[in-house]
Amino acid sequence: MEFLKGVHVIETYATTTLLVDDRLVLVDTSADADAGKVLDYLSRIQVKPKDLSTIFITHTHPDHVGGLAAIKHGSPAKVASSRVEAEFIARKRVYDGPPGIQRHPGTIVDVPLDDGQVHDGLRMIFTPGHTRGSMSLLDETRSFCIAGDAVNNESGLRPMPDQYNVDPTQHRESIKKLAKFHFENVVMGHGTPIKGGASAKIAELAKRL
Numbered sequence: 001m002e003f004l005k006g007v008h009v010i011e012t013y014a015t016t017t018l019l020v021d022d023r024l025v026l027v028d029t030s031a032d033a034d035a036g037k038v039l040d041y042l043s044r045i046q047v048k049p050k051d052l053s054t055i056f057i058t059h060t061h062p063d064h065v066g067g068l069a070a071i072k073h074g075s076p077a078k079v080a081s082s083r084v085e086a087e088f089i090a091r092k093r094v095y096d097g098p099p100g101i102q103r104h105p106g107t108i109v110d111v112p113l114d115d116g117q118v119h120d121g122l123r124m125i126f127t128p129g130h131t132r133g134s135m136s137l138l139d140e141t142r143s144f145c146i147a148g149d150a151v152n153n154e155s156g157l158r159p160m161p162d163q164y165n166v167d168p169t170q171h172r173e174s175i176k177k178l179a180k181f182h183f184e185n186v187v188m189g190h191g192t193p194i195k196g197g198a199s200a201k202i203a204e205l206a207k208r209l
Ligand SMILES: [Zn+2]
Pocket: 059, 061, 130, 149, 164, 189
């Protein structure tokens, strides 16, 4: 569905987001190794993987990185992640957090991002704790945040369940950090996107942590 003008939210087990502007940007790639649902959606709105400029991966969990190799295959799109997460996505390092052994085929990260860095129109906000190098992304032109798994909205706004967090304390610090930015709209990896007043709601949550 088109969540905001030029922002498509593709429902898979974890949310994939497509931004359509003067360039095409994908954030996260679903759990499916063949990326079937994502590729079907792209084809329905006549977007070809070869036309993507960047594929951002918020973190290395299987439901976000699973389809990366399939989408990247035959596409000149650059892959971007946080610098910390890049080695786990490429499978150059063994990931030591939940949910256990990584099975996705390693894909090289072309653009390792540092906190605050802007790439292809999105500002990286480093939000570790869910995984070692989780990140969120800010589209300042739309007042829109793609939080990844920095927060969860499946049954109210809250942290991710701690069984999936490598460092629960750091995860909560990252929610407090995210709450300091201003954005009206947010999409997260799991749960209902928020349209209007989004960062205020995250700030309310941060106060309770
Ligand atoms: Zn996750």
